[in-house]
Amino acid sequence: xxxxxxxxxxxxxxxxxxxxxxxxxxxxxxxxxxxxxxxxxxxxxxxxxxxxxxxxxxxxxxxxxxxxxxxxxxxxxxxxxxxxxxxxxxxxxxxxxxxxxxxxxxxxxxxxxxxxxxxxxxxxxxxxxxxxxxxxxxxxxxxxxxxxxxxxxxxxxxxxxxxxxxxxxxxxxxxxxxxxxxxxxxxxxxxxxxxxxxxxxxxxxxxxxxxxxxxxxxxxxxxxxxxxxxxxxxxxxxxxxxxxxxxxxxxxxxxxxxxxxxxxxxxxxxxxxxxxxxxxxxxxxxxxxxxxxxxxxxxxxxxxxxxxxxxxxxxxxxxxxxxxxxxxxxxxxxxxxxxxxxxxxxxxxxxxxxxxxxxxxxxxxxxxxxxxxxxxxxxxxxxxxxxxxxxxxxxxxx
Numbered sequence: 001x002x003x004x005x006x007x008x009x010x011x012x013x014x015x016x017x018x019x020x021x022x023x024x025x026x027x028x029x030x031x032x033x034x035x036x037x038x039x040x041x042x043x044x045x046x047x048x049x050x051x052x053x054x055x056x057x058x059x060x061x062x063x064x065x066x067x068x069x070x071x072x073x074x075x076x077x078x079x080x081x082x083x084x085x086x087x088x089x090x091x092x093x094x095x096x097x098x099x100x101x102x103x104x105x106x107x108x109x110x111x112x113x114x115x116x117x118x119x120x121x122x123x124x125x126x127x128x129x130x131x132x133x134x135x136x137x138x139x140x141x142x143x144x145x146x147x148x149x150x151x152x153x154x155x156x157x158x159x160x161x162x163x164x165x166x167x168x169x170x171x172x173x174x175x176x177x178x179x180x181x182x183x184x185x186x187x188x189x190x191x192x193x194x195x196x197x198x199x200x201x202x203x204x205x206x207x208x209x210x211x212x213x214x215x216x217x218x219x220x221x222x223x224x225x226x227x228x229x230x231x232x233x234x235x236x237x238x239x240x241x242x243x244x245x246x247x248x249x250x251x252x253x254x255x256x257x258x259x260x261x262x263x264x265x266x267x268x269x270x271x272x273x274x275x276x277x278x279x280x281x282x283x284x285x286x287x288x289x290x291x292x293x294x295x296x297x298x299x300x301x302x303x304x305x306x307x308x309x310x311x312x313x314x315x316x317x318x319x320x321x322x323x324x325x326x327x328x329x330x331x332x333x334x335x336x337x338x339x340x341x342x343x344x345x346x347x348x349x350x351x352x353x354x355x356x357x358x359x360x361x362x363x364x365x366x367x368x369x370x371x372x373x374x375x376x377x378x379x380x381x382x383x384x385x386x387x388x389x390x391x392x393x394x395x396x397x398x
């Protein structure tokens with residue numbers, strides 16, 4: 001593995017306005033500090049870069065990431081608005097007055113609750129499944145909600161039994177009476193929720209009972225059943241480094257008494273037919289999650305599983321939202337939402353995190369998952385989560 005050459009930048013150089021070359025060197029230095037887990041040092045450097053180059057959206061994104069990892073929540077949520085610049089522009093919602101003039105509908109950032117709130121979904125299925133929980137406290141406080149989201153998720157969202165109107169995000173249209181709007185991922189900040197409140201409604205999604213019964217009959221009742229997902233959407237920018245070959249699960253397939261059930265969809269699902277331990281992997285056929293309603297069969301199958309083991313995909317959020325036990329395999333520097341915690345997740349009490357110790361090496365976290373499963377099968381008690389001060393799960397901070 002080649003080592004990173006850290007640029008040497010003197011105090012005199014940074015006191016003056018840096019050149020483009022020096023900014024590149026500063027970015028490299030900041031990335032080096034981040035890769036070593038020195039979050040405070042990396043944050044100072046990225047703040048400096050953003051101050052002298054406000055158009056540097058990469059620096060802005062890194063600032064948000066580091067603030068989340070340091071769990072400086074309010075600052076992190078505010079900095080997270082950088083995502084709109086990365087997407088191109090912040091969404092705009094307009095209304096027409098009685099005189100025909102068009103006006104901007106205000107974005108709700110907190111304070112008094114709007115009478116009729118338009119909630120705009122903004123990213124992938126995983127983000128929606130992760131954050132849809134925050135519609136509940138709004139609904140319970142009497143806010144009329146119109147949620148514009150993926151139509152494939154309508155059926156799952158309706159399982160929350162909330163009085164909300166769902167609108168497709170792939171069609172244009174108008175919603176009368178809206179008094180404010182908010183991006184879905186900004187609701188916890190606007191509500192002023194503390195991190196310990198994020199799990200208040202877990203589980204918040206439900207599996208379809210008929211589908212649950214149908215799939216239960218297809219699974220071995222005697223085996224320790226583990227649902228597995230090894231690959232995310234290869235077309236997503238977030239997929240870099242988060243997926244792995246199915247062969248990496250070989251040690252898991254070798255655990256006596258375990259049956260692996262593939263929850264994988266897409267091209268990667270074909271690996272289950274070619275892998276050396278194919279006989280140890282049960283596939284669920286072409287009918288599995290083949291309807292226009294996404295994840296309905298996945299949710300039903302999960303209710304009959306002892307555990308789900310997955311890389312960072314929407315399946316993790318579905319499992320957590322259902323309150324099912326899930327082991328999350330993370331690359332060394334994963335998505336912002338997994339923070340810098342060693343084992344526990346701020347989003348899902350039933351999730352445990354297994355992060356790479358070395359960049360690109362999945363064998364070590366998979367080995368830890370196997371050890372954990374051995375303990376679960378023997379005692380039914382999880383031993384991977386370690387306790388820190390006051391009984392809280394330990395986490396890394398910088």
